[in-house]
Structure formats: structure tokens, C-alpha cells
Amino acid sequence: MTDDISAAGRPQPEEAGRPDLRARYRQERAKRIRPDGTSQYIEPVGRFAYLTADPYTPRVERESVVEDVEVVIVGGGFAGLVTGARLAEAGVTDVRIVEAGGGLGGVWYRSRYPGAMCDTAAMVYLPLLEETGHVPSANVCGSMEILAHARRIAEKSTTAHCARPW
Numbered sequence: 001m002t003d004d005i006s007a008a009g010r011p012q013p014e015e016a017g018r019p020d021l022r023a024r025y026r027q028e029r030a031k032r033i034r035p036d037g038t039s040q041y042i043e044p045v046g047r048f049a050y051l052t053a054d055p056y057t058p059r060v061e062r063e064s065v066v067e068d069v070e071v072v073i074v075g076g077g078f079a080g081l082v083t084g085a086r087l088a089e090a091g092v093t094d095v096r097i098v099e100a101g102g103g104l105g106g107v108w109y110r111s112r113y114p115g116a117m118c119d120t121a122a123m124v125y126l127p128l129l130e131e132t133g134h135v136p137s138a139n140v141c142g143s144m145e146i147l148a149h150a151r152r153i154a155e156k157s158t159t160a161h162c163a164r165p166w
């Protein structure tokens, strides 16, 4: 282990702006970028088509929403929710999250099978814990608790248009 990394094995916040550390992050990122790009993924068609259906929210046709907003975020998983929350924090509140599913939470909206849980410690994995005042119930928590946390973030900081009401 080099001196880039703390004794705890993680870069410390004050180290994050260091050019040598940033170069290392870039190197690690480059290792994971494949030349086949998105073609590495299997299209959810044919026998996989059922994966695109939303088993939790019945589809309700509605008029298109036509709006003029400052920021549109596509996707209401943690990435979209946290972006919305950070924008709100910075004073940008004219934000819409557009979500294809029937609710927010991304993979945590969908992954509700028995035993589904995060494998990173919840105190590390769950975003915006201090801001929302939530304390995870366990070291790694179940998908329904994580989904509830995603909704907590959405309620506190964003507006969203899902494909269906939720």
C-alpha cells in the first residue's frame, strides 16, 4: 500500500484533490472501459422481455407532461435522486426527475425478492443519511428499507414524474 491510501484503506477527503490520486482513479476507470461499449449488454428482448415489465405498479395511460424546467434528470435511482438533492442544496429547485418505472429507487424499486439487500455497509452505502436523519437498522439492510430511504430522499428534495403514479 502506498502513502496515497490511509491506514483504513480509503483515500481521505483531503487527498481526493491530489493530482496523483486523480491519475490513479483515471487509470482504474480506464481498466474497466471496454471497447465494445454498450454492445456488451444483452437487450431485454425475446425471452428477456419480461424484465422490462413493472410488476409493482399497473400501467395507467395519461397525457404527456409538457414542462419547461431548468434541469431534467433521466432516471430516479440513487444517482438521479442524489443529483436532485445536491442541486436543491445548491439552490437549483426547478428540477424534474423522469423515471420509466412506476416509482423511484431504481434497482431498489425493482429488487424486492426475499433476502435482497445491499452488501456494502449501509452507513457507507446509503446516501444522504445525515441530511435525512435516517439511521440504518442494521449493518447491511434489506431492499425495502433501502427503497424507503430512496423515497425519503425524493420527498425531501426533489420532484419527479414517473411513468405511472406511485
Ligand SMILES: Cc1cc2nc3c(=O)[nH]c(=O)nc-3n(C[C@H](O)[C@H](O)[C@H](O)COP(=O)(O)OP(=O)(O)OC[C@H]3O[C@@H](n4cnc5c(N)ncnc54)[C@H](O)[C@@H]3O)c2cc1C
Pocket: 074, 075, 076, 077, 078, 079, 080, 098, 099, 100, 101, 105, 106, 107, 108, 111, 116, 117, 118, 119, 120, 121, 125
Ligand atoms: C440487490 C442489489 C444489491 C446491491 N448492493 C450494492 C451495494 O451494496 N453497494 C453498491 O455500491 N452497489 C450495490 N448495488 C448496485 C446498485 O445498482 C447501485 O448502488 C445504485 O443503486 C445504482 O443507482 P443508479 O441510479 O445509478 O441506477 P439504477 O438504480 O439502475 O437507476 C436507474 C433508473 O433510471 C431509469 N431509466 C433508465 N433509462 C431511462 C429512460 N430512458 N427514461 C426514464 N428512466 C430511465 C431506470 O428505470 C432506473 O430506475 C446493488 C444492486 C442490487 C440489484
